[in-house]
Amino acid sequence: MLALPRRLQPELMDNPALDAGEHRRALTGLARINMVSRAGAGLWGAVRELLPHGRPVTLLDVAVGSGDVAVDVARRARGAGVSLGLEVCDISGEALSATQERSVAAGVAVGAHRRDVVKDGLPQGDRTVDVVMCSLFLHHLREPDVVRLLAEMARVSRRGVVVSDLRRCRAGVAAAVVAGRVLTRSRIVRVDAVRSVEGAFTIGELRAMAAEAGMVDADVRASWPLRMMLTWRRP
DSSP: OOOOOOOOOOOGGGGGGGGGHHHHHHHHHHHHHHHHTHHHHHHHHHHHHHHOOOEEEEEEEESSSHHHHHHHHHHHHHTOOOEEEEEEESOOHHHHHHHHHHHHHTTOEEEEEEEOHHHHHOOOOOOOOOEEEEESGGSSSSSHHHHHHHHHHHHHHHEEEEEEBBBBSSSHHHHHHHHHHHHHHHHHHHHHHHHHHHOOBBHHHHHHHHHHTTTTTTTTEEEETTTTEEEEOOO
16 A cells, blocks of 8 residues: 655644634544544453453553543453453543543543653553554654653563554545544544544564564554554563
8 A cells, every 4th residue: 555755744733722613623523533534442352362361450541532442442341251451541621521521421440541642651560561552643743752651561561562553544534534524513523534644654674663662573454444453571
């Protein structure tokens, strides 16, 4: 699949001055796109492979957004009989508020941390969380910041790391345009969806950054739809 040169642009939803109502509508639109693309199902499948058997486990979702994916994963864990403690972090108070509302509605307990993970790293200690996951966040970052964040995720995980993100390609840009028009009325999502794909990485680029972060044996492969999944298991 033909890749495009990376074009990292400021996204509208990252603006701290964004109106709270517009921010919430954008989060709702992104949640709808995640639901249609079955983002939670894909992440749960990868997370489940890393979890130990026979004891309660912990999961940290980095840059949680509205919490739709994290809560979906927690509900799937509950349905599979897994006792899972969920922690989340995000720089946005609006995102954490939406996550709390969603988790209460789903009957999922969540420990929330407001944190600039790029600047300050993760608040957890070394190897204190079973699995650390991250969905649709890395494409917001410069390459050195991705490496540092991946290293932080590896540091706090006991079992491993799972990352899902967009793949940069022409088909992905076209899909972002269609999804923005069909699945949401949010102008923020319609603009940011395209910018996100243009700022995303390729499989080879993510694999190289994972290796630089110390995940030399990370598995990075294409996933549906026009995304990619990184899975790293602690040796």
